[in-house]
Amino acid sequence: MPLLIKGRAIIEDRWTLLRDATSLDDVPGEAAVIVPLALWKSEHEALVTRKDVGVWLKPDDDPGVLAADIGSLPLIAIDFPKFVDGRGYSSARLLRDKYRFGGELRAIGDVLRDQLYYLRQCGFDAFAVRADRNFADAIGGLDDFSDNYQSTFARPVPLFRRRKGATGSDTGFSPE
Amino acid sequence: MYKYDHIDQRFVDERVAQFRDQTRRFLAGELTEDEFRPLRLQNGLYIQKYAPMLRVAIPYGLLSTKQLRKLAHIGRKYDRGYGHFTTRQNIQYNWPRLEDVPDILAELASVEMHAIQTSGNCVRNITSDHFAGVAGDELVDPRPYAELFRQWSTFHPEFAYLPRKFKIAVSGSPNDRAATLVHDIGVHAVRNADGEVGFRVLVGGGMGRTPIIGHVIREFLPRQEVLNYFDAILRIYNRFGRRDNIYKARIKILVKEMTLPVFAGHVEAEWERLRGGPATVPDEEIERLASFFEPPPYEKLPGDDAGFRSAIADNRAFGNWVKRNVFPHKVPGYAVVTLSLKKTGVPPGDATSDQMDAVADLADAYSFGELRVSHEQNLIFTDVRQKELLALWSELKALGFATPNIGLLTDIICCPGGDFCSLANAKSIPIAEAIQRRFDDLDYLYDIGELDLNISGCMNACGHHHVGNIGVLGVDKNGQEWYQVSIGGDQGEAASLGKVIGPSFAAQEMPDVVSRLIDVYVEKRHEDERFIDTVRRLGLEPFKERVYASAH
Numbered sequence: 134m135p136l137l138i139k140g141r142a143i144i145e146d147r148w149t150l151l152r153d154a155t156s157l158d159d160v161p162g163e164a165a166v167i168v169p170l171a172l173w174k175s176e177h178e179a180l181v182t183r184k185d186v187g188v189w190l191k192p193d194d195d196p197g198v199l200a201a202d203i204g205s206l207p208l209i210a211i212d213f214p215k216f217v218d219g220r221g222y223s224s225a226r227l228l229r230d231k232y233r234f235g236g237e238l239r240a241i242g243d244v245l246r247d248q249l250y251y252l253r254q255c256g257f258d259a260f261a262v263r264a265d266r267n268f269a270d271a272i273g274g275l276d277d278f279s280d281n282y283q284s285t286f287a288r289p290v291p292l293f294r295r296r297k298g299a300t301g302s303d304t305g306f307s308p309e
Numbered sequence: 310m311y312k313y314d315h316i317d318q319r320f321v322d323e324r325v326a327q328f329r330d331q332t333r334r335f336l337a338g339e340l341t342e343d344e345f346r347p348l349r350l351q352n353g354l355y356i357q358k359y360a361p362m363l364r365v366a367i368p369y370g371l372l373s374t375k376q377l378r379k380l381a382h383i384g385r386k387y388d389r390g391y392g393h394f395t396t397r398q399n400i401q402y403n404w405p406r407l408e409d410v411p412d413i414l415a416e417l418a419s420v421e422m423h424a425i426q427t428s429g430n431c432v433r434n435i436t437s438d439h440f441a442g443v444a445g446d447e448l449v450d451p452r453p454y455a456e457l458f459r460q461w462s463t464f465h466p467e468f469a470y471l472p473r474k475f476k477i478a479v480s481g482s483p484n485d486r487a488a489t490l491v492h493d494i495g496v497h498a499v500r501n502a503d504g505e506v507g508f509r510v511l512v513g514g515g516m517g518r519t520p521i522i523g524h525v526i527r528e529f530l531p532r533q534e535v536l537n538y539f540d541a542i543l544r545i546y547n548r549f550g551r552r553d554n555i556y557k558a559r560i561k562i563l564v565k566e567m568t569l570p571v572f573a574g575h576v577e578a579e580w581e582r583l584r585g586g587p588a589t590v591p592d593e594e595i596e597r598l599a600s601f602f603e604p605p606p607y608e609k610l611p612g613d614d615a616g617f618r619s620a621i622a623d624n625r626a627f628g629n630w631v632k633r634n635v636f637p638h639k640v641p642g643y644a645v646v647t648l649s650l651k652k653t654g655v656p657p658g659d660a661t662s663d664q665m666d667a668v669a670d671l672a673d674a675y676s677f678g679e680l681r682v683s684h685e686q687n688l689i690f691t692d693v694r695q696k697e698l699l700a701l702w703s704e705l706k707a708l709g710f711a712t713p714n715i716g717l718l719t720d721i722i723c724c725p726g727g728d729f730c731s732l733a734n735a736k737s738i739p740i741a742e743a744i745q746r747r748f749d750d751l752d753y754l755y756d757i758g759e760l761d762l763n764i765s766g767c768m769n770a771c772g773h774h775h776v777g778n779i780g781v782l783g784v785d786k787n788g789q790e791w792y793q794v795s796i797g798g799d800q801g802e803a804a805s806l807g808k809v810i811g812p813s814f815a816a817q818e819m820p821d822v823v824s825r826l827i828d829v830y831v832e833k834r835h836e837d838e839r840f841i842d843t844v845r846r847l848g849l850e851p852f853k854e855r856v857y858a859s860a861h
Contacts, residue, residue, distance in 0.1 A: 219470025254466035
């Protein structure tokens with residue numbers, strides 16, 4: 134079974150990523166699978182009743198199309214064909230902040246140690262680090278920084294509301 | 310100026326550790342060149358023609374003398390004893406060794422400096438008015454906001470891998486000295502009818518291959534909302550900006566292709582959702598940041614120093630320098646001094662480590678231990694007593710920084726060009742020098758008056774040639790270096806883009822070309838008309854005719 138960083142642990146991944154599935158014939162009946170958005174849309178009726186189907190998005194897929202399914206989807210994955218393509222960071226923020234997705238949000242594709250901190254801040258909690266990499270090393274990337282200036286998903290209250298003596302933290306948000 | 314607390318310090322320290330490990334992994338073969346490149350770029354490190362080039366941020370142009378001495382030390386220890394001040398309030402070192410860069414970053418961190426996001430497809434160094442806080446025409450001091458933006462942009466998790474670089478400039482004066490109209494986001498601090506500070510926000514300006522003047526996307530944004538609004542703009546850009554062609558990847562192309570109303574609609578909708586959220590800036594934070602930019606302890610002085618006035622009358626050279634290099638200060642008895650880094654024979658913007666140390670000593674003696682870097686690649690002492698100007702002038706002359714040419718033709722803005730930069734099509738420094746030599750007669754230079762001449766060695770436009778009254782662009786024709794000339798560009802609040810006058814020229818023709826442009830101006834100008842005004846009044850034709858009639 135392939136490995137996955139989930140939270141801060143290295144685990145065996147029970148989900149099968151179906152990169153090229155185009156019809157229900159490509160989808161095993163029993164296993165937990167992650168299907169392309171196009172298939173999810175075309176076979177919505179058949180797939181939505183299953184509790185073990187997640188969806189993966191390409192960088193230019195609009196996360197908003199999943200709005201109606203947000204409450205029932207156990208997993209959404211966002212693909213990074215190249216790590217320098219940063220669209221997935223914004224997709225993640227929208228899924229978490231705007232559509233209130235509470236399930237597993239997974240980064241797939243060209244996922245490397247040096248991007249993990251930023252990915253986590255944007256709402257990812259699972260990282261399918263590229264298989265040729267050392268997962269134990271990669272996990273260190275989650276701790277590259279101890280804090281950040283901005284309001285992020287993982288730490289919504291920006292630093293300027295948390296500095297010593299700062300006031301105005303009246304928005305109901307609390308630090309991580 | 311802003312002082313790091315233990316958290317700010319920890320961030321830069323953590324960055325050094327992160328990059329040290331990344332460099333180690335690259336050198337050990339654990340990171341490929343493609344994987345390492347974006348990481349090193351976001352730490353200011355290019356691999357250039359002859360060596361790596363390290364670009365260090367000077368956030369909104371502010372430097373303490375302690376920091377300047379550190380920059381001098383870095384130049385001496387890790388480079389060849391000098392540095393190059395750039396057109397975006399950064400300093401570049403042209404000869405560091407890759408292996409040394411983590412140590413250089415650690416040295417910078419020890420004086421609250423860094424090279425974070427000075428390159429790469431991310432939000433770059435925030436730039437601002439080099440006269441901020443001392444100019445009489447200022448509505449709002451932009452520095453607290455520039456620092457707010459610096460912190461917001463530093464390690465922004467969502468916007469580290471944008472389609473392309475992203476530059477933000479902020480100005481607090483109606484006289485725009487920060488080139489805000491040619492930035493991805495330009496911000497004008499203004500006051501509304503109730504006297505409340507807010508921002509006019511411009512978007513989609515820029516230079517490069519497709520120069521565009523920025524468009525106003527919002528006339529008045531409440532100051533507390535500025536980070537929410539930035540997040541909205543950047544999110545729309547990050548999601549929809551083109552990634553298929555690096556020449557069409559800047560936000561200006563997205564705005565153009567979407568049209569401004571559609572782009573603005575997306576931004577405003579996103580902002581509506583973010584408005585009032587956790588990134589809303591409390592006034593307490595703005596006050597906290599403003600407290601770092603309190604005026605220094607000025608003496609109470611008469612508005613006009615008698616000794617200073619008589620020195621101007623007695624000493625023509627000093628008078629010339631005052632006329633060109635000294636700017637009025639809002640506090641009586643004080644003056645703002647520009648140190649010209651545009652001495653003929655020295656690459657524009659270059660300073661040696663010894664000069665930097667000497668400048669630091671002077672800033673300690675004459676200007677409260679701080680100085681500025683301008684996007685025109687000069688240094689500024691903002692708080693000099695009028696009665697000490699003569700003494701300061703003598704010291705600056707000895708250093709080679711008193712060339713009385715600020716705002717004149719020889720105050721050339723110039724990128725490093727083909728002598729150093731691997732992107733360049735052509736050399737720019739020798740062109741600058743040849744033009745400076747042609748116009749070495751100070752009386753003639755003064756008669757020509759205000760004129761911005763900008764030189765870029767390639768389309769990336771680091772020399773801002775599009776907004777030069779005379780713009781020179783290095784181009785490659787069949788492997789040879791040629792120079793395309795445009796006129797009519799202007800920076801500032803009435804920014805305009807220059808128009809190309811015709812076919813390009815060989816390097817040796819350039820001084821003649823500039824001479825002929827100037828001849829037309831001198832012949833045709835109305836009284837008190839600047840070069841740019843004459844070009845605007847007459848159009849390109851008379852200039853073209855003269856240049857090409859005799860040149861070809």
